[in-house]
Amino acid sequence: MSDRVFPSSKPTANGAAPPATKPPLRPPYRPQPHHRRQHRSRRNYCCCCCFWTILSLLILALVAAIAGTAMYMLYRPHSPSFSIPSLRIHRLNLTSSSDSSSNHLTTLFNFTVTTKNPNSHLTFFYDPFVISSFSANGVFLGNGTLPGYISEKKNQTAFKNVVVSGSNDLDTDSVTSLKSDLKKKSGVSLKIQMDTKVKIKAGKFNTKKLGIRVTCQGFKGDVPKGKSPSLATSDNSKCKVDLRIKIWKLTF
Template identity: 90%
Template sequence: MSDRVFPSSKPTANGGAAPPPTKPPLRPPYRPQPHNRRHHRSRRNYCCCFCFWTILILLILALVAAIAGTAMYMLYRPHRPAFSVPSLRIHRLNLTSSSDSSSNHLTTLLNFTVTSKNPNSHLTFSYDPFVVSSFSANGVFLGNGTLPGFTSEKKNQTAFKNVVVSGSNIDLDTDSVTSLKSDLKKKSGVSLKIQMDTKVKIKAGKLKTKKVGIRVICEGFKGDVPKGKSPSMATTDKSKCKVDLRIKIWKWTF
């Protein structure tokens, strides 16, 4: 029989050992790239830039408006119009009640003179017709009337005589009757208040504003109930008129 030759596992003749089997290189695990984070960051940066420029533009516009307003004020020196009531007559102020005091009616007739003064040298006021109302010092409604619209030129004064305020058979509640009776018994006379509401447009050279509501409140009048057909004169030496702007924003009036 022939002998079989098997490879020897012993070291080779030069003393070197057989090299170990090589292993394939290990690959690192797959990690997805953070594309979404970069997308969110870019969107956030865009929003921040947009907000920054918006706020900056608004601040610049506010600054320009403030500078323009200051320049207009220094140039025109605007002042509010002035109103006064130099005379007031009470023709009728009758309060009637039923026998059982279940109904109370008030009949009034007042007549007064009003003056309007424009103290400005560069501004012109154009008024719409006025709605005139009269009240007692405690707020009891005494009647109403009207005043025609007019234009108040620069450094000009306008007067209206025989402005009538009246009321016929005005129904009053118990509190109003009690308050009015208390005023009628005073020796110093009944305290009265006149209120005028309108809208005004202001013109300065070629510039014109939109119509703005104003309210004129004149108070400090005192008068007696007339006896007979002759009217009674109310005292006006302590009366004052105040002009307030009536700016309406949505449902609120300031």
């Protein structure tokens, strides 16, 4: 009796060879565990740094506020005051060509400036002043200078014969605006602006130089006739002192 041989797999219907067996699959990728403890330590370190930084800034702000309050209570600082008791118009001439293509303005003003230091413990050290004059509508009329000086405690300083002059070509808009001011029966409204820097001394304490702007307005005067100057009225004039703080390229 002969032996029978059984094939290991059944042949396909068309007699082709049996399909090859697939290689075993690789084990699935398992991500490495994160170092949570290391991330937590870094996060805690950043939080601690932020906390101590904010706390230090708050302490510095508190110390500065206490020091400022103590300085204020000790010295009782007051802003200096400025006034212009008299202003004379020597020249205010506007000339235009026949075709109005060119317009030229010449001006000459003369006035007195008075400044007071009302403080008993503060001394002001002023740099030279740059003076500018304008009409009520902002047309530039002229400029001048005022020398620097020291304003002692409880002191009053006066400068007489301060000269402001100008010789400028005006554009069409400035001419129209200035002509409307010249036609007013009450006179031309004028504004004087003075810019400088000041250092303040209180005992042994000295501040850095601070920019200030003094704006005086409320003057009205007529165009002079002949060689005699016209006196501008200054009954309603007021001068305001503003602190000018410059941060980068911006001035407040």
